[in-house]
């Protein structure tokens with residue numbers, strides 16, 4: 257038997273998941289350009305000072321939005337670690 261309420265929730269979840277994928281795709285497009293820039297200008301793949309600032313900012317935003325700051329930090333850490341791997345690959349390809 258179709259559950260209309262559950263279906264409506266799930267449609268909304270599907271829209272949000274699609275938005276997340278599109279936002280991540282845009283973010284990785286920009287970070288690929290950053291990685292190419294860093295590789296050609298001899299800049300290190302990782303910038304821990306910048307990361308600390310990003311994490312502090314995101315934790316504050318998460319608190320305001322009633323989202324778990326620990327989860328937010330882990331999520332950003334996961335993305336940044338992948339970006340750094342991409343940067344290293346670009347650097348090593350030169």
Ligand SMILES: O=C(O)C(=O)C[C@]1(C(=O)O)C=C[C@@H](O)C=C1
Nearest residue numbers: 290301302303304306307336339
């Ligand atoms: O801002 C940079 O320098 C980047 O390379 C981007 C980025 C990020 O994904 O936000 C990734 C690696 C750095 O350690 C810091 C930030």
